[in-house]
Structure formats: structure tokens, C-alpha cells
Amino acid sequence: MALGQFNRRENDKTQPKSLALIQVASGEIWGRTPRNGFEPAVQAYAGKLKNRRGIDFTTLIDPHPDGSPFEVRWYLTATPGVEYRCKDGEDFACIKAVVTNMQP
Amino acid sequence: MAKVKLSKYEPDYDITPQAIFWRALKYFTTMIREGEDGLDEFQAASFTIGNDIRFDLRTYAGHPEFTVTLYLPNDVKDKEEISRVIKIVIKEMVIPKNAIAWQRGEPFTYGDLKRPRGDRLREPEARILALKIAAQQPNRTASTQFIKREVPKYTELSEVDRRRSPSRGNEALWQQIVGNVISHQETPAGPFKKGYATRTLNGLSVTEKGMAYLNSMGFLASFTPLAE
Incomplete structure (x- = not known):
């Protein structure tokens, strides 16, 4: 059973239209190491997109408990269920998700 | 003597959300900077109190309007320490009790935070x-x-x-x-x-x-x- 709803808002740098297509097709959401962070993490807002473009998604992976009512993270090693990905020599955290493209 | 000092510098540490207030960021400070990270674009201000407290107030583009989130450095993990710091921030920034939407330790549901109906300007x-x-x-x-x-x-x-x-x-x-x-x-x-x-x-x-x-x-x- 999928957990509650999360979303990422469209923006040119970290959530462009092209990425949403990949996320829907792959059923995966990836995240880099946050600035000054200690490891890669997927970052998202909690809840559904409201009158905004981006992606809505659900996942079976519990977010890290250090989130807030508004935002969540899934850390590569600190959050159970998160998978490792590597692309062009860069490490990523990855969660499996059912993604709805709200930024066509 | 200034107790809460605005920091000119962006944090050189990762941050964790620890409290949310029902007010716009401009309510807290005139020195607001624009930024962006892996989550989204945001507006922020960085502060220090004394030698040991550093925090950011931020509103991300996907946050509800008229809310601000208090972020502490990632390495502040002890629950009592987090509570202590939140209490100090609230006191020194003179944040009214009815403006506190949530703080660490309080249960919450993702994506659900409702302002009390009776909340008003006093x-x-x-x-x-x-x-x-x-x-x-x-x-x-x-x-x-x-x-x-x-x-x-x-x-x-x-x-x-x-x-x-x-x-x-x-x-x-x-x-x-x-x-x-x-x-x-x-x-x-x-x-x-x-x-x-x-x-x-x-x-x-x-x-x-x-x-x-x-x-x-x-x-x-x-x-x-x-x-x-």
C-alpha cells in the first residue's frame, strides 16, 4: 500500500519538464547530496500539488522522521528502503514511486 | 545589545526543519535573501543568538503562503537541545504563541497543518x-x-x-x-x-x-x- 502524497514543484534546475517524463517512465525519483549535506537525499514537499505545476507521487518508502508537516527527505543510508544510483560519477539517492506528471 | 543577530553569510551546514510559524518571512526581518537547493527556490534569512545558536528562517516556493519554517543545523539532534533552541528563538524574536504552527516533538500529518480558527491579531x-x-x-x-x-x-x-x-x-x-x-x-x-x-x-x-x-x-x- 502506498503511503501518503508527496510532490515536487516544477523549476528549471531541479524539476524540469524533461525530468518529470523520466520519473514517470522509470517509477523512480532521485536526489543529490544537499548543499553541505552528508549524503544524497531525495527531497519533496508533503501533500499534493495545489494549483502548481510539478509532480505528485506516492511511495512505499517511509520518509526520514526529521521531516516537517511541509517537507520530507529520504536519505541514502539513513532512511531504510532508499536505493543507490550513480550517474556520470555522481551518487544519488533513489526511491521507487508512482509518479503523476502535473507539468506536461 | 543585539540578542538576535542577522548573519550576512549563508549557512555552511545542512539544515533540518524544526518549527513552523504562521507569519510571512518579512514579519521577522528586513534582510531576506533568495536561494535555491535540491528542494526548490526559497527566501531565507540566517541568524545567530550568542555563540552557540545558529538558525535559518525560510519559506520555500512550495510552502503555504504566510508561513515560515525554522531550520537548525543538521548536527543539532538532541530533542531537549532542539526544544531549548526553539524556545529561545521564540522568546528573543518575540513570536506570539498563536503564531506557532508546529514544533519538533509535536505529532503531525504530512501535508496537513491547519491554523486555529480563533487565531487573530492581538x-x-x-x-x-x-x-x-x-x-x-x-x-x-x-x-x-x-x-x-x-x-x-x-x-x-x-x-x-x-x-x-x-x-x-x-x-x-x-x-x-x-x-x-x-x-x-x-x-x-x-x-x-x-x-x-x-x-x-x-x-x-x-x-x-x-x-x-x-x-x-x-x-x-x-x-x-x-x-x-
């Missing part, structure tokens, strides 16, 4: 808000009318705020509250008796003492004493 908060608004104007002076026009940019007016004033039928309750700040000159806790402002023909003017007070809660980056 006079103690309106006093500080009037000072904050006037402090940013030329000669640190603003009319009551101007202050009233600006207040809704700092705090989201609730249903209770918008009700008709029982004593002034042509005004909403919140407008009467703001008007009272200026007209109740003899109130011991008011800005005039405290020396934070002087009365003008149609409003108030913030004094040096008032500016220092606002500075102490991190609202102003700095201020230059007006010429005599």
Missing part, C-alpha cells in the same frame, strides 16, 4: 508590528492609515480578524486593534510609554530606543542613528 503583537512597519519608512515615521494598509502583508488575516469591530462598525476587528496601538498612548506596555515611538499627527515615529529594540530581535540588519 494588541501586543500589533504594537511590535506597527514599529516594524514604521521603522522601514523614511524618517522611521508612518501614519496609522499606512500601517493598517501594510499589516496584511505580514500576517494572514483570519476570519475573526475580519469581523466587524463591535465598537467601530466601519472597521474590521484587526483595524481597530492596530488603531488602538496608536491611540492608546498611555498604555504602560505600549510603544509610547516604553519609549519605542513618539506620537505624530497621524501616526507614530520610531525612536532610537525603538530601533534598538527591533534590532535586538533580528528584525533590522543595522540602523543608522538619525541626525539630530
